[in-house]
Amino acid sequence: MSGEILIDPITRLEGHGRIHIFVNDEGAVDRVYLQIPELRGFEKFAQGRRAEDMPQITSRICGVCPMAHHMAGTKTLDDLYHVDPPPAATKIREMVYDAFMIEDHALHFFFLGGPDFVVGPTAPKAQRNILGVIGKVGLEIGKEVIGLRKEIRGLMNEAAGKAIHPVFGLPGGVSKQVSPELRDRFVAGAAHAVEFGRFSLQLFRDVVLSNQAYMDLVLSDAYTHRTYYMGLVDEGNRTNFYDGRLRVVGPDGTELLTFAANEYLDHVGEHVEPWSYIKFCFLKDIGWTGFEDGPDSGVYAVAPLARLNVSEGMSTPVAQEAYEEFSSTFGGRPVHHTLATHWARLVELVNAAERMGELAADPEITSPEIRTIPTETPTEGIGVVEAPRGTLFHHYRTDERGLITSANLIVATQNNAARIALSVDKAAKALVHGTDVDEGLLNEVEMAFRAYDPCFGCATHALPGEMPLIVEIRDPRGELVREIRRD
Amino acid sequence: MSEAARIQTDAPDRARPTAERAFEPKIVAFFCNWCTYTAADLAGISRMQYAPNVRVIRLMCSGRLDPQFVLAALRDGADGVLIGGCHPGDCHYQEGNDNALRRFEVLRRMLRDLGIEDERVRLEWISAAEGDKVQKVCDEITEQVRALGPLRLSVPRRVETDETPGAPAPRLVGQEAR
Amino acid sequence: MREPERDRASRPPSPNGGPRIGVYVCHCGLNIAGKVDVQAVVDFAATLPNVAVARDYRFMCSDPGQDLIEQDLRDGLINRVVVASCSPLMHEATFRRATAEGGTSPFHFQMASIREHVSWVTADADEATEKAKALVAGAVRRVALHEYLEPRQASVNADVMVVGGGIAGIHAALTMADAGKHVFLVERESTIGGHMAKFDKTFPTLDCAACILTPKMSQVRSHPNITLWTYSDVVSVEGYTGDFTVRVRHRPRYVIEELCTGCFECIEKCIHKQGKFDDEFNEGLGKRKPIYIPFPQATPSVVVVDPETCIWFKTGKCPQTCVEACERDAFDFEQQETFDEVKVGAIVLATGFKTFDAARAPEYGYGTYPNVYTSLEVERLLNAAGPTGGEPILRDGTRPRSVGIIHCVGSRDERYNAYCSRVCCMYSLKLAHLVKERTGAEVYEFYIDMRAAGKGYEEFYDEILKEGTHLIRGRVAEVTDEAISPEEEGRLVIRAEDTLMGVVRRIPVDMVVLAVGLEPQSDAQEVRRLFNISCGGEGFFTERHPKLAPVSTFTDGVFLAGACQGPKDIPDTVAQAGAAAAEALAMVDRGYVMLEANTAFIDEAACSGCKTCVGLCPFGAIAFDEERKKAAVNEVVCKGCGICVGACPSGAAQQHLFTDAQIFAEIEGVLEYV
């Protein structure tokens, strides 16, 4: 029986999305459309603003990853004003950024995407949340989760002004130096976070790796795509969140190219579809051929899985160990299983924690030399960071007074948008047969989506919003046949 | 709803351009008591005829000017706003007009970015002796705003569902007492 | 739009229920009714919110008109009043009084000017009627929010203070003291007398300055109503109109004033046999000892010890012959600064002027050539009590055979002061006369314009002309000692364009006198701040109104006398000092001052202590309480401009009768109904 299934929206993600499933007369899924129904227009109203306000303005694209936008914006200002921050400022930025990666990855694993695994994809809805996680792992450990997050967020508040919508980034440095007392707290926080990372990895091993049903799900074809991957790496081709060159590897794991952020326009294009407000990124070097994977399609992925796929290792010991375990479990890089992203995220969490500890221990971190005052006329700047959800480009042009004339923002989830569309399409095709579907099944379709931790708030710079999950099943003439409310 | 409220909503809106009625701009003026308001009195005493579109609100000093007043006037239906104060150095309160100028200059910068033309919001120094200047400026701003057309403003009001308490007081409509 | 969360100030007090407004539309004969359809305005007013009564009347300002208001108020029909008639500047007071007579606050009233602003200025009758409706609606909307306010007054302290003991201060102090007020006269120097005490003769009558000044000085000294504080200055002024608290510092003179009899034996017996130090009173032309009296008639007649030059103070080793000479044991080398704090109701500032520093105009060679003098130095040379006993002799002891007087030094010159100092022309003529009289020298005057506007001044000018003084019209280019002819050898040459003859002239002279202009005292800005008054661009104190309030300032209770307000000669100074004294007396004698109703006030709970308002107040009416971190308006000092209210970023500052809510209501009123 043919018809349409509309999942509107998907819960427990930051932002707004709907899935429109067309089912043909044979009861098979014809095509799935992932629609992002909103837009805010940051690029437009950025025009006329002071460039130095951009790190604070763009952070409002997303309140979940405000630090990523703040930092990308700040780095763009360095470029725009042709100024290099003093070493201490760079270190402070990276240290605070690592703190952010820790807490954001923890948030996703325990509050948003993780419950799918920790509690189980078919658990009752009232348990598929942080409270369910606490129920599963125990209140003490639940408090541990909350406690670590509190500690790390506290460090961010102190160093960046506010964890949600930071204020400390300025062209040529940061506004506030790190006191010895705060440095000590960073050192302690890093130690806690590393322990927490180890614990989380063990939890993943216990709950997912040792559960054959989960592993079958992870490895199933429904959640596997052979695409390109992009991410920032350091000079040793190891993962770096704050800075470096962009590296792209193909479906077979070989390097396609590397490039500096300011060359992004040569390699990254955005494809517009009339049925979604999101734009779909692709590699210009390959070209847009539609929603398909494989070496001939310019579709690529970013975010933890992609970052591990483009890197040749992690810069810190515990993370390196986890990385090796991750690689060997899946038989080497690249790993094309979308759901492995959850594991990759934990590997990164440990890496960020260790790196934060290294930076906090650097004697220069408390230096008062935190600003280089710009002297040149601003013109154009491009900045990049690895947001938790993937590569984030900011690109501003200004007039001579430093007022924005053009702002281009390519955000993490946008890079992933085409692959997410593929994932949802593939999952639905594998899981949905006919229009007689149940809620657990739909949740599994959603899982394809949630693994990316997509942030459509970011991706469309939209006003994200959540709507109920209502599945409408229509006949080919568009008449409503049935409506499923997931209760 | 009181009688007054009904009459209020039934009242014709002069700002609405209709086929029958050409656009008549409404201008709100904030005049300082000591110079410009006095000059407006002088214009009256001298029987200088000028455009009836300007409604004067008296402030003691142009330094009392709050930019909120200008915006409130525009929001409430004015197509233009005129601010009048003593000439520089002549302020009855020494430096009130300096402050009016400071606020006005920054406000004007901002109003440009909000799509309000410079001609709609003006600051004029008019001394108590310059009745003719009141006449000239009022005529001028009226014509300039008329040429610009109505201010196209669409401001949603705050939603409130509460009943307004209090019945209207009894009223007498008196004839001239003899 | 977002509306304010709450607005305490706008909440009308309702001792007798909500607002019930009476609207009274005046015909003003045909002045209004001839143009405006009064009946239509009344009918319209009746429909407005909270309007309980709407009436019209032929002349609202007449007694029957006012009775209408009073009766409706007394009958309890209304508790607020709007009169639509003439300008509030005309009859606001009238109707406020009527409103008060009716038994409510006079400020429960608002006026709509439909005559000056409508009927007299609008050609079309329909348009006039519409505009009148709009203004009435504005007044109705506003008056509903008027607060209940009582008129307030403050009492005035009967004592007064005069700051500055020159001729202006002396005259003002005597005038007020004679009227029975107690006067505190504060003088910075060790004696009163000011500049006038330095002069030999005064123009145009050429009477002796000392002869007319000295009696007044001793009158001050002996007047039972005057407390004279010399060698003293004002260090702080607090309070407000009618109730100032002034703190005065007395500097040590090391001689107990009450014990010194003015015998000057101590000066005689000083270990320095001769004067050794530059004598300030004589412009440095003479020498004084470390213990001295500026001039013989100094008042009080008390010696001063200068610790900078006294050997005892410098080395601690001196036989103290002065102490020995004093029969009254008046010396006290341990003397310290002392302070007095007094309360006064009014203050007259008579702080005078300083002369232009001639060294700033190097082209005239002052400080370079010893025989270039300032006019004030020559005044001293000509003074019988001066360093040369009245003989204008040069520094080498010779008499000048020719003297050049250069006008407008530091005046009427964009480089220094653009203004005319008003006195230089006349005193230069006076100096020409005196020099000629005493030396027989040829005198050349170089002037730009001869300004002789004053009683007897033009006649004085004619006299001097007749005496044979050479008057050369033209600005002097330079004074030089470079001779180009034998006649110029060893003399000073004044090079000037003679604009009447159209030639450049070189006049060799033995003495050059620079007629320096008058400038504000160098500490005028500090004094201004101390007394919270203002200075004009040139630095003199600003009067409240140049014509109608020439001796008042924007701080009520502070008055100006003499050259601190601008250059002026002695007759004008004395006249102005008398005027200032009279104004101060008028205020003090009445015993109270009415306070503005429309003062600002600060809602303490809403004040964040941001201090935005404090520095904006032109009158210093806002004080910041450092303890409680709140600003507060002194409503007695506040003049009701509302600058602070417009600026207050959190709406904590408001102005009575001009609250934000009232003005917003008026804006809506004038726009919403018509």
Place this chain on the structure above:
Amino acid sequence: MSRPKVAFYWCASCGGCEEAVVDLNEAILDVVEAVDIAFWPVAMDFKVSDVEALADGELAAAFVNGAVRTSEQREMAELLRRKAGAVVAFGACAWLGGIPGLANLSTRESILQQVYRDLPSVQDGDGATPHEEVEVPEGRLHLPRFDDDVRTLDQVIDVDYYLPGCPPPPELIAKAVTALVEGTLPEKGSVLAPDVALCAECPRVDSKPEDLKLQRFHRPYEIVADPERCLLAQGLVCLGPATRAGCGAVCVAANMPCTGCMGPTGRVIDHGAKALSAIASLIEPREPKGVAGLAEELVDPVGTFYRYSLPASLLHGRVGRNGGRSRTERDGEEGAPATAEPAGAARRGGSA
């Protein structure tokens, strides 16, 4: 004792308000103890149907964050209004429009043009832009309309309380929840934060001179700000004097000026205009040229003074950006009943 039911919902927001709730940290467990969360899409899988099933007014409170730009958001706001005893506009966007409210400077068309045509990374080609209704081979797809303007929550529904901040400080959230549980909420229309400006809690206030006058305005990148002294006194435009307290002056603690996210205090109608007035009053020059010079240094007054409040401002946005709608149409606009008499007094809280 039954726990009060509450709902958390987001309209057009960035998710930062939700994060702020999560930032209650362990206190969130107390909240869960104290109230019955009936609806919280970002963190829990309860659905709208659960809300629809409630009786009108059954929710003790609905905390709604984000501004409103689509009909879905409007419908959701209206549903929650019906179900909730009290609606709390949560955060700067719901209260004042927030940073995305700056979109009221532009037309929707120019936004679409910029995003889908003009940006340099957009693929050249057929020039597709998203449409509200699109035919695809398999059928027809719909997108909600991108409205003409951003509205505050109280321009759409009646709002009882406001929680300020971008995002609201956790302490204020906790206090609001406590007041709800204990039944000690203040009078309707209140902003649940101290009604005093930020200077009251700024540690630098003592260093602010009483007679501050500025010869020029600095931009934050131009100077290294003294970490102890008042930022305004250093020439940086700090909106602290015009902005509500309650955040603990955290931006100032990071040596950056306040940008006004906590909104105005209770007696200010238009945050930007009032802040502008206070800042402009600090200009030292008094002659027109000097004043204009400093005014020019405030290069982006709208972005500076209305950073968070343009939709709530008296002008609501750039005038005339959406073509020929005249002012008088406002009364006919949806969800905006004309207020009763005395209009101004009632709206400004001035009625007896």
